[in-house]
Amino acid sequence: MVLIGDEVAAPGQPSKLxxxxxxxxxxxxxxxxxxxxxRAADFLPQCLERRELKSGFFGWGATxxxxxxFQKVALADALLAPVADRVYNSTVQSTFMDAWIGTLAFSAxxxxxxxxxxxxxxxAALMLGFVLPDNFRSPYAARGFxxxxxxxxxxxxxxxxxxxxxxxxxxxxx
Numbered sequence: 001m002v003l004i005g006d007e008v009a010a011p012g013q014p015s016k017l018x019x020x021x022x023x024x025x026x027x028x029x030x031x032x033x034x035x036x037x038x039r040a041a042d043f044l045p046q047c048l049e050r051r052e053l054k055s056g057f058f059g060w061g062a063t064x065x066x067x068x069x070f071q072k073v074a075l076a077d078a079l080l081a082p083v084a085d086r087v088y089n090s091t092v093q094s095t096f097m098d099a100w101i102g103t104l105a106f107s108a109x110x111x112x113x114x115x116x117x118x119x120x121x122x123x124a125a126l127m128l129g130f131v132l133p134d135n136f137r138s139p140y141a142a143r144g145f146x147x148x149x150x151x152x153x154x155x156x157x158x159x160x161x162x163x164x165x166x167x168x169x170x171x172x173x174x
Contacts, residue, residue, distance in 0.1 A: 035118050035121025036121065036134075046129075060126060062127060064119050065123035068120035071112040076110075087103075135153060135154050136153065137151040139152035
């Protein structure tokens with residue numbers, strides 16, 4: 001998956017990564033599916049450097065993985081999803097308070113679901129000696145919608161912005 005990302009980022013350019021054993025690419029591939037979106041230019045140089053496992057990185061990575069698993073499994077799936085499901089799947093009309101509880105539970109469920117798997121991916125990468133960017137910065141503490149968007153799924157926002165700018169530049173050149 002890392003190789004596919006590289007070819008998309010640099011079409012027609014052979015990658016130095018292709019010449020190396022890519023076992024770590026298989027391990028890190030899950031990060032690309034469930035975690036921060038990382039540009040090839042930011043990630044591939046780390047792949048070309050020699051990895052030395054450091055106890056501090058490994059310990060902090062394991063801690064992040066534990067926090068992420070707790071966010072995803074305990075908070076999002078076990079605690080919040082049943083509350084939201086009970087409200088949204090109800091066949092009777094919800095009371096005002098039930099509707100608010102369901103809405104708050106669902107918004108917290110979405111946050112802990114996304115933040116949880118991103119934290120797991122960041123922790124797993126760190127255990128292997130790779131540094132990935134933060135993906136959430138307390139979005140529900142935002143002061144407005146634009147501030148919320150800057151704090152929510154940061155890597156997706158950054159990737160979307162750069163993609164839109166690239167298309168805009170292409171339109172100007174034609």
